[in-house]
Amino acid sequence: MNDQEFIANMEELLESDPGSISLATQLDSLQQWDSLAFVSFLAMAHSKYGVRVTPTELRQCKNFADLVTLVEKR
């Protein structure tokens, strides 16, 4: 999986400006990372990457690099 493509997908999901997010960006630092975005991520991981992420795994993620690790687990 391509990190840049993943970040672009996340920017779209979060309705953030292109280039505003990097792998090091902290999830908690983004106002858009709310409960709806949380579920949208679960859906995207499933439909785009074929991975069923559990909410418990997702809650442990701190930044976007952690999200990449999650969707690459399979």
Added chain:
Amino acid sequence: MATAKVPGVRIAGIASAVPATRVPVTAAAEIFGADMVQKISQSTGIEYRHLTSPGLCSSDLCFVAAKRLLADLGWEPESVEALIFVTQTPDFPSIPATACTLQMRLGLSTSCAAFDVALGCSGYVYGLWLAMSLVAGSGLSRVLVLAGDVASVLSSPLDRAVSLLFGDAGSATAIETDHTASPCLFSMGTDGSGWKNLLIPSGMQYARNPRDATTCIRQKADDNNQRSAEDLFMDGAEVFAFTIREVPPLVDRVLNAAGWELDEVDAFVFHQANKFMLNHMAKTMKIPPNKVPLSLKEYGNTSSASVPLTISTQLREEISSKSLRLLLVGFGVGYSWGACAIQCGPLVAPPVILVDQSEAWQC
């Protein structure tokens, strides 16, 4: 469980009823702000809900639907041999079973069996399975399944996870012997480990967490929503994860048991959880969106009534005039789930009925 095959039974009719009061979700803008309400509405697909008022119960909505259905079918009330009332919002906290009061109100025979089934999102499919099995296995000829909830009342208005989600509705489904009917295929399941993800923690003296002076006090929770121990709690992410784990294999199981290909199904009538979830499932299961009827926009998530209400509002014309291959799928609180592959129609399907406060039972 293995899939169950129920032969020799048909659905003769379906009627649904909702409270006359229709409220746009934008009414909550003063609580959450217009932007947040719009964002929630876009995700859930819910724009309006029909909401009950104090004293207008699930049973009243089901009663109105059942009266109309019996009249339209020309069924004498005395000919109904069993009544199953599916709800998680009964008339009385636990005693007596609401099904007993409905037997009296509908003028059914005292030799009619009547009982409640306390399931929500999966409840309609369970009720249908029970009713059809009673006809196929016990030789009854006519059974009514009444399924309804006034779930809008259960949530805190200050909890954005649930307060704009639930609408109120009741339904009546008439089941009867028909030796020419194709067998219906059912598959049900349960995973009680999800019990805490859709939960009202307290509210009764006898309950796991007995009611006391503090259980009704709304406080800010970890998720920043305000609710009390007597309000409905939902962990939307956990429920979503459960649904995408269990529902696609469930649909596959009943399709296989029925020997149907996906594209031979006329409509997949899912419990109307929310649009985001249903769209996601349709997409990942490769079901064309036009085969997934939605009643959410106008009625919200109507809990145990969502499947029959969706048939009454979205499939009425078709199913009144011809036979359809339907997949009915319920899933949620419990966790509990069930699906049914059924060849169904033409059947009696009156338009959805609006119910006034004045139609509440004057007991």
